[in-house]
Amino acid sequence: MKYLVLLVGDGDMPAWSALSPEEQGAAMQRFADFEAACRARDGVEILAGEALGEPASTTVMTTRAGTVTLTEGPYAEAVEGLGGFYLMEVPDLDVLVELLTVLPPYDIQLSPVVDPY
Amino acid sequence: MTQRVLDEVWRSGWGRLLGQLLHRFGRPDLVEDALAEAFAEAAARWPATGVPDNPAGWVRTVAHRRVVDALRREDTARTKAHLLVEDDGGTPAAADGGLPGADVDERLPLLFMATHPALAVEVRPALALRFVLGVPTADIARLFLVPQATMAARLTRAKARLTASGVPFAVPDLAAWPDRLDDVARAVYLAFTAGYAPSGGDDVVRVREAGEAVRLAELATELVPRRPVLEALAALLRLQHARRDARTSPDGRPVRLADQDRRRWRRDEIDAGLRRLTALTPTHGLAEELRLQALVAAFHATAESHATTDWAAIARTYARLEGLTGSPVVRLNRAVAVGEVSGPMAGLAVLQGAADRLPGHHRVALVRAELLRRDGQLALAAAAYDDAIAACPDGAERRHIAERRASLDGGASVGSADGQG
Numbered sequence: 001m002k003y004l005v006l007l008v009g010d011g012d013m014p015a016w017s018a019l020s021p022e023e024q025g026a027a028m029q030r031f032a033d034f035e036a037a038c039r040a041r042d043g044v045e046i047l048a049g050e051a052l053g054e055p056a057s058t059t060v061m062t063t064r065a066g067t068v069t070l071t072e073g074p075y076a077e078a079v080e081g082l083g084g085f086y087l088m089e090v091p092d093l094d095v096l097v098e099l100l101t102v103l104p105p106y107d108i109q110l111s112p113v114v115d116p117y
Numbered sequence: 118m119t120q121r122v123l124d125e126v127w128r129s130g131w132g133r134l135l136g137q138l139l140h141r142f143g144r145p146d147l148v149e150d151a152l153a154e155a156f157a158e159a160a161a162r163w164p165a166t167g168v169p170d171n172p173a174g175w176v177r178t179v180a181h182r183r184v185v186d187a188l189r190r191e192d193t194a195r196t197k198a199h200l201l202v203e204d205d206g207g208t209p210a211a212a213d214g215g216l217p218g219a220d221v222d223e224r225l226p227l228l229f230m231a232t233h234p235a236l237a238v239e240v241r242p243a244l245a246l247r248f249v250l251g252v253p254t255a256d257i258a259r260l261f262l263v264p265q266a267t268m269a270a271r272l273t274r275a276k277a278r279l280t281a282s283g284v285p286f287a288v289p290d291l292a293a294w295p296d297r298l299d300d301v302a303r304a305v306y307l308a309f310t311a312g313y314a315p316s317g318g319d320d321v322v323r324v325r326e327a328g329e330a331v332r333l334a335e336l337a338t339e340l341v342p343r344r345p346v347l348e349a350l351a352a353l354l355r356l357q358h359a360r361r362d363a364r365t366s367p368d369g370r371p372v373r374l375a376d377q378d379r380r381r382w383r384r385d386e387i388d389a390g391l392r393r394l395t396a397l398t399p400t401h402g403l404a405e406e407l408r409l410q411a412l413v414a415a416f417h418a419t420a421e422s423h424a425t426t427d428w429a430a431i432a433r434t435y436a437r438l439e440g441l442t443g444s445p446v447v448r449l450n451r452a453v454a455v456g457e458v459s460g461p462m463a464g465l466a467v468l469q470g471a472a473d474r475l476p477g478h479h480r481v482a483l484v485r486a487e488l489l490r491r492d493g494q495l496a497l498a499a500a501a502y503d504d505a506i507a508a509c510p511d512g513a514e515r516r517h518i519a520e521r522r523a524s525l526d527g528g529a530s531v532g533s534a535d536g537q538g
Contacts (some may be wrong), residue, residue: 001283092285093235098293112283 049062131251136223151183242308355390
């Protein structure tokens with residue numbers, strides 16, 4: 001199954017800017033460990049994954065009656081803290097959850113990708 | 118004859134059949150319906166054709182066919198006719214049985230799937246009863262005191278979520294077992310207690326449905342032997358359920374533990390529960406909570422009478438349980454036990470700690486009334502009964518409290534409070 005994994009909130013992690021350089025290094029190491037764990041696991045592949053810019057850099061595009069409007073900021077508070085994402089292929093939800101525990105303890109949304117065919 | 122065979126196949130075979138279908142096809146949203154349809158078809162055809170030589174195999178074959186039909190319909194519905202895909206992932210090969218690499222009973226992954234943490238806590242008990250034992254939706258609805266259509270919709274949503282969210286039909290990784298077994302135990306426990314919770318309804322105890330939860334608890338200990346949390350659960354439910362015949366009067370009203378006819382308790386079941394319980398040693402977490410609760414049930418189950426019950430031991434056990442859980446309901450029960458050991462005033466002192474955290478709860482008022490009554494403070498007891506009646510939802514329990522209130526005026530039987538029924 002394919003999932004979009006959204007790192008939606010800091011959760012138990014302090015804000016990035018509040019971390020010391022050593023702590024930032026440790027968190028980065030966990031991302032590296034996660035990617036290594038994914039590579040080592042049969043049937044698991046990170047198809048895409050990026051860190052995202054600050055909420056202040058986000059633009060929301062809405063179209064109403066054919067008129068496009070751009071507004072500043074994330075769409076909803078729920079994605080205020082969206083810091084990054086992965087698009088992943090995994091066998092099932094349990095494997096995905098197990099691998100994601102390697103990451104820093106962010107709040108994470110796991111959305112299955114719908115296969116149209 | 119036909120019905121008897123069918124019931125037997127259902128009762129002993131449902132979980133395995135469903136497990137085999139899930140193993141073959143995945144898709145909890147389809148296979149469970151297909152299996153139910155196969156049983157319905159058997160019920161319709163066997164009376165005319167006679168029971169087939171291999172009844173379970175017949176049901177499995179028909180269910181297989183139904184799943185394949187459903188998958189074909191899906192393919193057709195979402196694929197343009199000229200693109201009709203010939204990739205038929207669902208052709209029924211000979212049932213391959215078993216799970217890859219292990220001789221695992223299919224009901225084990227089924228139990229883990231139905232109680233998966235990605236499901237809402239409230240739906241897990243219902244789904245476990247349905248998946249593993251095949252308990253009819255109507256019975257599950259009655260157990261949880263909701264209309265059948267509501268329960269059917271809940272189960273359908275849960276099955277759709279299992280499919281869409283990617284919950285596997287698999288035995289979890291060993292590292293996840295402690296948490297996942299706790300989830301299993303919690304779900305089965307909730308299924309059982311639903312049967313004994315008056316919840317404002319008129320059925321005091323839904324014995325048959327609660328019995329299915331006991332069956333599920335014991336099946337879990339067979340599927341996963343020697344796990345303290347499951348052993349403690351099975352001991353607790355067996356001990357509690359052994360009192361079922363004495364818990365309601367012939368006209369369906371609740372009978373207090375103190376007034377129950379102990380000859381109607383099932384001795385053989387109590388012995389079975391005790392054997393399980395005495396094999397356990399103190400532990401921690403949910404397993405210890407369930408073990409301590411079972412211990413309380415055992416002190417009751419082995420007492421000759423209400424008066425000769427070892428209330429001191431029960432009070433001590435509740436104190437440990439309260440230390441573990443911090444639950445005000447446990448404290449309420451401890452107040453009852455302390456009242457028996459050290460007198461009503463001591464019980465009232467303990468009760469205050471529960472009352473602060475359960476404001477306006479009818480059981481707190483009821484226990485207070487019973488303790489005040491034993492202390493001879495009848496006017497205060499009457500007022501506490503009134504509080505309890507005002508706070509209790511309409512139903513058998515409220516009528517029971519009203520009767521206790523009325524018997525105060527007659528000066529009739531002077532009973533004692535108890536938190537257990």
